[in-house]
Amino acid sequence: DAGVIQSPRHEVTEMGQEVTLRCKPISGHDYLFWYRQTMMRGLELLIYFNNNVPIDDSGMPEDRFSAKMPNASFSTLKIQPSEPRDSAVYFCASRSTWGAKSTEAFFGQGTRLTVV
């Protein structure tokens, strides 16, 4: 498996524009997480899904943020409208609750978002 795949790797956008980040989890993983990395908060959990269903979105900072998982192989995180303070690295991670590595979450390489 190629691991967790995120796109784009880098995104530069103007304030007010809509931004969509994409994630393809590892095949067979039943949990998917969206994290945001900032200097102040480290890796901050935004939302996570189990079997494509959102379980906890309490970390989503504002209504401008939304996430979907239409099927087991794809998830999106959308920011509309974007603001400069949204600039950060966004990570997607997936995890299986079965098997020898069931306690480990696997991360993608991240999307570096810059809002100017």
Add this chain to the structure above:
Amino acid sequence: DQQVKQNSPSLSVQEGRISILNCDYTNSMFDYFLWYKKYPAEGPTFLISISSIKDKNEDGRFTVFLNKSAKHLSLHIVPSQPGDSAVYFCAASSPSGTYKYIFGTGTRLKVLA
């Protein structure tokens, strides 16, 4: 409110010496703890973990110690190598069954050759 805290943003250690990275948590219900390592422009990768029923877990040069009464865990790297230079994140699992990890702010380790 930060439930998992790494109070040292950075640490420098000489090659061959011991690196000790610390982590504190506030929620006594946490029952599983992990350390992740992150290189620049890459995603975090799993390093080592420990369950709350243990106080020590070892994997090669890496050992994690857990002190439940103090709500403290530490990662020891012996001997430290230049390739260990990275950001290390401590994570805790919220009470059993929810499967989400709460991460700290990270400690940047620099191993000097």
